[in-house]
Amino acid sequence: MASTYYKLEIQKRVKVKSKGSKELRREGFVPGILYYAGEENINISINKSDLFHAMQSGQRIFEIDQNGDQQYTMIKEIQYHPVTDEIIHIDLMRVRRSEKMTISVPLVLIGEAIGVKTGGGILTQSLNQIEINCFPTDVPEQLELNIEELDLNQAKNIGDIEITNDDIEIVSDLSLNVVSITPPAAEEELETLDSDEELDSEVDSSPESDEEKESSDNDSSDKS
Secondary structure: OOOOOEEOOEEEOOOOHHHHHHHHHHOOEEEEEEEOOOOOOEEEEEEHHHHHHHHHOOOOEEEEEEOOEEEEEEEEEEEEOOOOOOEEEEEEEEEOOOOOEEEEEEEEEEOOOHHHHOOOOEEEEOOOEEEEEEOHHHOOOOEEEEOOOOOOOEEEEHHHOOOOOOOOEEOOOOOOEEEEEEOOHHHHHHHHHHHHHHHHHHHHOOOOOHHHHHHHHHHHHHHO
């Protein structure tokens, strides 16, 4: 749980539209919009370096100062340049500490699965983030799922994630698969080959049909 938040310095943006946004980018700023339900949207700009460090902090909620009032925001949407991958625009959404919100957080696997460690199995992770509902002050940096006891041909779902904070509710479907351990490909092929050989053996050892038996008897009569 985050006890402190990265402080993101924002400025009210005067330069608007395409021309103003380009000027801001040349000056080292990222243009953006601050949203809040029921209130007018605010044009803002953020220093590119400050935004980079905020995003690298691992936090999902950021502290901002607006007209001397301490507030909290989360990233709503980011637009990247199609060639350089630089951030060219950002949308922030204000959140209240007293109101629950829905947010996606990273999901991290903890430990080495026994099916991989001793059985040589192949680990497949289907999800790396899930949606939760909680207060902004309770947003965890990540959720963890222990997989140490996971063996071959076993799997774990979202419902297997343990959360100790009663104020955090998982929104994602609890039946969704998170991780599974499958046997190595060579082992699967060997099992298939063994099954085919057993099937061939059963066919070879099956009793003679009436036609086969009659043909065999006729051959014996002709020889005699």
